[in-house]
Amino acid sequence: MNEIARPRPLVLAALCALVLVGFALRWVGVGWGLPHQTYRDGMVISTQVEYLRNMPEHPERDEFWGYYPHLMSRLIVMAPDDWVGEPREPLDLDGHLARASEPWLMARKLSVLLSLLAIPGAFYVARRFVSDGWALFAAALVTFSIFHLSFAQQEKPHGPVSGTVVVAVLAAMALARRPSAWTWLIATLAMALALATAVNGGFALFSAAGAVAAMFLARTERSRPWKLVAWGIVPTVLALAATTRFFYPFLFGPEEKEKLGDHALNVGNHPLMLDKLNFAGSKNMFLTLYLYEPVVLVLGIVGVAVFFLRRRA
Numbered sequence: 001m002n003e004i005a006r007p008r009p010l011v012l013a014a015l016c017a018l019v020l021v022g023f024a025l026r027w028v029g030v031g032w033g034l035p036h037q038t039y040r041d042g043m044v045i046s047t048q049v050e051y052l053r054n055m056p057e058h059p060e061r062d063e064f065w066g067y068y069p070h071l072m073s074r075l076i077v078m079a080p081d082d083w084v085g086e087p088r089e090p091l092d093l094d095g096h097l098a099r100a101s102e103p104w105l106m107a108r109k110l111s112v113l114l115s116l117l118a119i120p121g122a123f124y125v126a127r128r129f130v131s132d133g134w135a136l137f138a139a140a141l142v143t144f145s146i147f148h149l150s151f152a153q154q155e156k157p158h159g160p161v162s163g164t165v166v167v168a169v170l171a172a173m174a175l176a177r178r179p180s181a182w183t184w185l186i187a188t189l190a191m192a193l194a195l196a197t198a199v200n201g202g203f204a205l206f207s208a209a210g211a212v213a214a215m216f217l218a219r220t221e222r223s224r225p226w227k228l229v230a231w232g233i234v235p236t237v238l239a240l241a242a243t244t245r246f247f248y249p250f251l252f253g254p255e256e257k258e259k260l261g262d263h264a265l266n267v268g269n270h271p272l273m274l275d276k277l278n279f280a281g282s283k284n285m286f287l288t289l290y291l292y293e294p295v296v297l298v299l300g301i302v303g304v305a306v307f308f309l310r311r312r313a
Contacts, residue, residue, distance in 0.1 A: 066250025117163030
């Protein structure tokens with residue numbers, strides 16, 4: 001692939017401004033409603049944090065132990081916190097409310113930080129195909145996305161996976177463009193991070209497969225790409241397997257997996273109802289775009305129209 005010049009300082013300054021604006025929009029009010037107003041999905045993270053701090057004998061018997069991978073909960077456990085353990089002194093009302101808000105607030109803050117990766121990620125992915133100005137526009141769409149902002153402030157991995165997946169795609173693009181031991185290592189770590197964030201983060205593995213395929217198709221007389229593939233695939237597979245084993249321990253527990261029926265698959269403890277794969281969800285997708293992202297919806301319709309008009313011409 002052809003090498004792309006680095007962004008101009010003014011463009012980088014504009015991108016940094018978008019990231020700062022995105023951070024401000026998501027950070028303000030991140031603790032809204034706590035500890036009274038929470039999401040049911042957030043109970044998954046708080047339950048996992050509680051179990052990791054005080055490991056019971058059979059945590060796998062609780063459905064929340066295995067509803068999401070354990071990346072966010074383990075990061076929260078690692079973070080220093082004044083509310084862990086017994087209180088050092090009697091607490092007033094504000095102290096009790098703050099104690100009850102943890103780890104919900106920690107999960108929300110972590111979600112905001114990981115979700116921000118989607119803004120520069122959108123810029124650098126778009127920059128492979130369009131000019132700097134349009135790449136900044138793509139990053140701005142993420143910055144001011146109401147849908148992205150909403151999920152970034154919630155105590156679950158839906159927002160973070162938008163950031164870790166785009167980083168994995170960027171790493172795969174770098175691997176395809178410039179194969180080396182370093183780009184392979186970075187791509188492996190990025191894929192593992194996306195996989196550990198959420199179940200659907202595993203779709204980023206397709207970009208890694210595409211990068212490897214591109215290396216095969218673009219091979220030269222030199223044997224280096226072949227050697228890199230031969231020496232790199234096995235460690236990558238082992239790293240992803242270790243990631244799955246560590247962050248998805250509930251998939252390897254002694255308990256019998258839940259029977260979901262003949263028309264359902266258990267995908268990381270998430271039921272995939274095969275009889276509902278009939279495109280009925282298209283209406284919900286359209287309504288979500290209409291309610292949350294009307295600008296993106298209009299631009300998408302215009303883009304499709306322009307595409308077909310150009311095809312006819």
